Amino acid sequence: MANDRIASVSRKTAETEISLQINLDGPGESSIQTGIPFFDHLLELFARHGLFALKVEAKGDLSVDYHHTVEDVGLVLGEAIRKALGDKVGIKRYGFFILPMDECLARIAVDLGNRPLLVYSVEVNSSYVRDFNILLIKEFCRALSNSLGANLHVNLEYGEEPHHAVECVMKCLARAIDHASQIDPRASDELPSTKGLLT
Ligand SMILES: [Mn+2]
Numbered sequence: 001m002a003n004d005r006i007a008s009v010s011r012k013t014a015e016t017e018i019s020l021q022i023n024l025d026g027p028g029e030s031s032i033q034t035g036i037p038f039f040d041h042l043l044e045l046f047a048r049h050g051l052f053a054l055k056v057e058a059k060g061d062l063s064v065d066y067h068h069t070v071e072d073v074g075l076v077l078g079e080a081i082r083k084a085l086g087d088k089v090g091i092k093r094y095g096f097f098i099l100p101m102d103e104c105l106a107r108i109a110v111d112l113g114n115r116p117l118l119v120y121s122v123e124v125n126s127s128y129v130r131d132f133n134i135l136l137i138k139e140f141c142r143a144l145s146n147s148l149g150a151n152l153h154v155n156l157e158y159g160e161e162p163h164h165a166v167e168c169v170m171k172c173l174a175r176a177i178d179h180a181s182q183i184d185p186r187a188s189d190e191l192p193s194t195k196g197l198l199t
Contacts, residue, residue, distance in 0.1 A: 035062050092183075094192075
């Protein structure tokens with residue numbers, strides 16, 4: 001098991017250029033620059049509530065729209081978490097959280113078992129926070145699930161206000177991933193699988 005669970009990933013395409021660093025055992029601090037203020041806000045919350053240390057610098061084709069940038073940050077974040085997890089020996093592997101935020105309640109479960117799949121159910125009356133379409137968070141979660149190799153079940157049980165709804169989802173997601181990536185002191189030398197392989 002690696003001592004410092006820190007990883008950096010950089011990725012450049014014709015649409016986006018992203019560099020990201022994460023410490024899974026950080027104190028919840030962050031430095032986020034994506035060019036999309038509301039998305040910066042959500043990633044700051046992700047770092048704070050996951051108790052990660054997160055640094056994100058993203059330059060994307062925002063003149064087209066926010067889609068490529070949001071999706072690609074999800075992809076690079078998943079890759080960095082996967083790298084920081086290393087061989088996954090000793091981790092809890094499964095994580096879940098139920099998080100209330102004002103009128104919203106999110107329920108999220110994650111399996112870091114290298115079987116990527118997203119089940120996503122987040123419905124609120126309106127889809128926009130200023131010019132940010134909250135449907136993009138589904139693309140973010142799908143990209144994260146694929147590159148992290150995580151089975152993700154993301155449910156907003158109920159809620160109305162779109163800002164509250166996606167903030168509730170991001171805080172809940174961070175806490176579920178934090179839970180799953182923690183080392184289990186009762187089995188710190190064990191791989192949480194009978195298959196003998198989780199990567
Ligand atoms: Mn907020």
